[in-house]
Amino acid sequence: MPPRTMEQILKGRRSQPNQLIEVLQDIQENYGYISKEAMKAAADSLGVPLMEVYRVASFYKAFKLKPCGKNHLIMCMGTACHVRGARLLLEQAVSQFGVNPGEVTPDGLFSVEHVNCLGTCALGPIIRENGSYHHHMTPGKLRKLIESLRRQGTEDRQNVQVK
Template identity: 50%
Template sequence: MELSNVDTILENRGAEPFDIIEVLQDLQGLHGYLPEELLCRVSESFAVPLIEVFRLASFYRAFSLKPRGRHLVTVCLGTACHVRGAPRMLDEVVAQLDVEPGETTEDRAFTLETVNCLGACALGPIVVIDGEYHGDMSPGKLRALLGAVRDGDQAVVASV
């Protein structure tokens, strides 16, 4: 973890009460999850008891207390996606990766998440992989997509 980045995020915060949530967002964005060490830093920096910081980090869905995989797969479960078959997309990812939503594969390659709506309902069902939106999904397309990401990941891992 780049400590200087953490310092930059913590710098000049605290003017507004919601800055503590903003800081947690930025740290989550930087690090992919919120390790205990960072929660302690936030607690010190804002002079807020650690248990309060933990309370925030565990209440809000945007935060993860566990490390995430190298690739993040997010299945949108909004209403429009749901009626167009989102549950089957989720089944497909669960079957392919052998993890439940919120979990990470053992090889740390993938984390599976669900989201309640991305507000891009015309394109449903939508699956987002590493920030890229894939609309009009089907189990077959999803299987091919995940396969391609996995191949790419293995090539990268092998080359390291």
């Protein structure tokens, strides 16, 4: 389904400040992050001060204020995952991508972030990738996952160029 425009997201919600979180969720879902422009449009439409929109958007970790890579890895650094080597996995991802958590690789393919718990502690170390959970991760499994995503990204790009 093609992403909805801001106009479509805000339609029927004008001057309804109580719709702020739903609007931010829709923006996040459609664009992958909440840009300054989107915050301004939401503030103007809902009748909420821009500062309040920013406060809410930056409070919830589920809302991203910067774009992510095509493949976004969320790595758990909670205690259960940490004692099973999660820190090494994060260092490996950062080294393979060549960017720090919160940044996007120059080709736009990857970004990584770390969180405190993904809620499946017994299966750690856990990595969430584009909505899929990978459990009992090891450096070898992570390397294969990244290689597979990189191959897929390259193929997608070639298919777009052929069309």
